[in-house]
Amino acid sequence: MTVAAEGSPPLRMAGARRNPLLQSEAVQGFALISPTFVYALILLVLPILVVIAHSFWTQNYLTIDHTFTLENYRIALTEPIYRDLLWRSLYISLTVSLLTVALAYPIAYFISFHGGRHKSLWLFLITIPFWTSYLLRVMSWKVILGYNGVLNSGLMGLGIISEPSDALLYNSTAVIITLTHAWATFAILPIFVSLEKVDRTLVEAATDLGDGPLRSFLRVTLPLSAPGVISAALIVMIPTVGDYVTPKLVGGKDGVMIANAIQAQFGKASNWPLGAALSVTTMIIVSLMAGATVLVIRALQRLAR
Amino acid sequence: MLERVQSERIQSERTMIEIRDVTRSYGSFKALDNASLAIREGEFFSLLGPSGCGKTTLLRMIAGFDTPTSGSIAVDGQPMDGIPANRRPTNMVFQSYAIFPHLNVEQNVAYGLKRLKLQGGEEKRRVEEALAQVSLTGLGKRRATELSGGQRQRVALARALVMRPKVLLLDEPLSALDKKLREQMQVELRRLQQAVGITFVLVTHDQYEALAMSDRIAVMFGGRIAQVASPKEIYQRPVNRQVADFLGGMNFVKAEIVEENGASLVLDTLGFGRVRTDKPKAFMRNGGAATLGIRPERLRVLWDNASAKFEVAGKVVERHYFGEITHLIVEIPGLEKPLSVTETNDFGADDIPVGAPIRLAYDPEALVAMAD
Numbered sequence: 001m002t003v004a005a006e007g008s009p010p011l012r013m014a015g016a017r018r019n020p021l022l023q024s025e026a027v028q029g030f031a032l033i034s035p036t037f038v039y040a041l042i043l044l045v046l047p048i049l050v051v052i053a054h055s056f057w058t059q060n061y062l063t064i065d066h067t068f069t070l071e072n073y074r075i076a077l078t079e080p081i082y083r084d085l086l087w088r089s090l091y092i093s094l095t096v097s098l099l100t101v102a103l104a105y106p107i108a109y110f111i112s113f114h115g116g117r118h119k120s121l122w123l124f125l126i127t128i129p130f131w132t133s134y135l136l137r138v139m140s141w142k143v144i145l146g147y148n149g150v151l152n153s154g155l156m157g158l159g160i161i162s163e164p165s166d167a168l169l170y171n172s173t174a175v176i177i178t179l180t181h182a183w184a185t186f187a188i189l190p191i192f193v194s195l196e197k198v199d200r201t202l203v204e205a206a207t208d209l210g211d212g213p214l215r216s217f218l219r220v221t222l223p224l225s226a227p228g229v230i231s232a233a234l235i236v237m238i239p240t241v242g243d244y245v246t247p248k249l250v251g252g253k254d255g256v257m258i259a260n261a262i263q264a265q266f267g268k269a270s271n272w273p274l275g276a277a278l279s280v281t282t283m284i285i286v287s288l289m290a291g292a293t294v295l296v297i298r299a300l301q302r303l304a305r
Numbered sequence: 306m307l308e309r310v311q312s313e314r315i316q317s318e319r320t321m322i323e324i325r326d327v328t329r330s331y332g333s334f335k336a337l338d339n340a341s342l343a344i345r346e347g348e349f350f351s352l353l354g355p356s357g358c359g360k361t362t363l364l365r366m367i368a369g370f371d372t373p374t375s376g377s378i379a380v381d382g383q384p385m386d387g388i389p390a391n392r393r394p395t396n397m398v399f400q401s402y403a404i405f406p407h408l409n410v411e412q413n414v415a416y417g418l419k420r421l422k423l424q425g426g427e428e429k430r431r432v433e434e435a436l437a438q439v440s441l442t443g444l445g446k447r448r449a450t451e452l453s454g455g456q457r458q459r460v461a462l463a464r465a466l467v468m469r470p471k472v473l474l475l476d477e478p479l480s481a482l483d484k485k486l487r488e489q490m491q492v493e494l495r496r497l498q499q500a501v502g503i504t505f506v507l508v509t510h511d512q513y514e515a516l517a518m519s520d521r522i523a524v525m526f527g528g529r530i531a532q533v534a535s536p537k538e539i540y541q542r543p544v545n546r547q548v549a550d551f552l553g554g555m556n557f558v559k560a561e562i563v564e565e566n567g568a569s570l571v572l573d574t575l576g577f578g579r580v581r582t583d584k585p586k587a588f589m590r591n592g593g594a595a596t597l598g599i600r601p602e603r604l605r606v607l608w609d610n611a612s613a614k615f616e617v618a619g620k621v622v623e624r625h626y627f628g629e630i631t632h633l634i635v636e637i638p639g640l641e642k643p644l645s646v647t648e649t650n651d652f653g654a655d656d657i658p659v660g661a662p663i664r665l666a667y668d669p670e671a672l673v674a675m676a677d
Contacts, residue, residue, distance in 0.1 A: 204370055205403035207390045209417030209468065219416075223407050301407070 054276035072277030097237040104187035112195035170252025187232035194228025327376035338528040354525035396465035411445035435467035575639035603671035613666035
């Protein structure tokens with residue numbers, strides 16, 4: 001104690017001689033984040049503001065009429081085509097995130113609990129599909145699901161079907177299958193991290209108190225890994241709503257999603273205000289859905305007690 | 306005193322845990338080497354030893370978290386081979402306490418009861434009772450993350466006791482607590498064990514903890530059980546130098562065996578001359594050499610002209626002050642190593658000058674012979 005009391009005044013003086021403002025933790029923190037912050041401000045916040053502004057304007061052939069209007073939002077919310085596309089996008093992203101999390105959890109669990117010395121090797125192997133471009137991975141699903149594809153010829157070879165099925169490709173199921181595969185790694189990693197943080201003695205304590213393997217998993221491991229499940233679900237759900245490459249390549253006309261419509265408005269249709277209104281609507285709905293997901297998982301977690 | 310009397314009443318001669326020839330190997334390393342032990346019903350039993358001596362391995366095998374490579378373990382007459390941890394009549398207090406962070410105190414304590422689907426208010430009643438036993442009444446709604454170390458330990462205890470196990474296993478339960486709280490918990494744990502009458506098996510590396518709480522202690526080294534006896538016997542009649550050394554300080558003097566018969570030994574030493582001592586039960590002669598031990602506090606300073614029937618003379622070479630006691634290092638002619646002496650400061654032992662001649666009295670009863 002005495003040593004510290006004697007030692008601190010000179011230290012504080014040394015700090016005062018330099019600029020005290022630069023010494024403060026808050027300033028140092030801001031300095032650290034500022035490059036990223038400026039980057040995000042210019043490339044994320046400003047464009048969003050531009051999009052929001054556009055959504056209240058009107059396209060007037062080649063010029064834009066800057067009078068305030070809610071007409072774009074009326075179209076976005078009431079036109080059956082946009083409503084259907086929005087619903088389909090939400091349905092696909094919700095299904096994809098559910099499936100991805102359900103498939104990723106056992107993998108993450110296996111690596112975390114039974115990976116032993118080879119944990120990093122397993123994680124490394126999981127990233128291998130990312131060594132090729134996303135387009136190639138989507139194209140390979142086309143090869144698998146197509147009319148003359150691997151799956152059809154395989155099933156025909158086995159004599160299960162007599163002629164190729166065209167129900168596999170160019171619909172929302174194909175989009176769901178492709179996206180589930182594409183996002184698996186992004187779901188495995190956060191779940192793995194939260195499983196790694198589960199204290200193994202807690203599982204032992206549950207066993208000691210009479211729980212078999214399934215019960216201790218449901219009552220201890222699963223609730224404690226909920227943060228990982230939540231982030232995995234959100235990481236998959238939020239970007240998949242706005243995906244437009246996958247539906248374009250494997251979705252056909254049945255698998256078109258809202259992002260394809262938005263792209264069309266900004267492109268061929270050249271109606272930026274309507275595209276902007278569709279974007280803003282989608283963003284708001286995705287935020288609400290993400291919030292709802294967190295609440296639902298938290299409620300399930302409480303139920304498990 | 307009263308507690309001792311009670312403990313003798315509760316304790317029976319019936320064996321609660323039977324450990325027979327248990328070995329646990331990891332490759333060529335033997336964490337536990339052919340250990341046999343019988344722990345009695347209602348006993349407070351401690352497994353004492355340095356880290357890596359196999360005490361935790363043994364405890365985990367009783368709990369069912371580890372399986373013996375060979376040998377068998379029986380609890381209450383039931384062989385435990387192949388019985389998983391969740392079906393054993395044992396419960397454990399973990400070193401880290403393993404309190405479920407997503408549950409509050411009440412839910413933690415009720416964790417094991419949930420599965421039993423108790424009727425009416427039975428579950429609530431038992432949880433209340435367990436919380437009262439560990440003096441946590443009223444803290445049931447507290448979140449696990451809001452508890453102090455001592456409170457977490459009490460929750461862990463209540464959570465295990467509420468299951469009414471035949472055996473409660475405690476894995477270094479006090480090691481994470483500060484000294485004062487640890488001493489208080491030692492008394493409380495002992496009192497609790499007396500009250501519930503359950504067999505307690507405690508793993509510890511703290512000799513004072515084991516001495517203060519246990520009915521019997523097993524001292525372990527390198528995967529082997531060196532001695533099983535009451536705290537008093539372990540302290541006063543250690544079976545070898547290792548045990549003696551682990552349980553507090555001990556002066557060792559080289560000795561030559563002159564005569565050996567059924568009950569006693571006659572030894573020749575340089576500093577203490579020819580002495581006759583009790584022959585320890587486990588004494589195994591190994592040639593003609595032996596070691597004679599005496600605890601530092603069993604050597605008393607002789608003041609002025611006082612004399613004693615048995616005494617040794619020497620010179621003070623070091624003095625260390627510890628508040629209520631002083632530690633003296635005394636060189637005795639003929640002894641290769643100086644003797645440690647602990648003396649209370651009531652008569653001014655803290656004022657004895659270094660270099661002064663000194664005489665020390667001892668009781669031959671305090672001399673303990675050990676095989677070399």
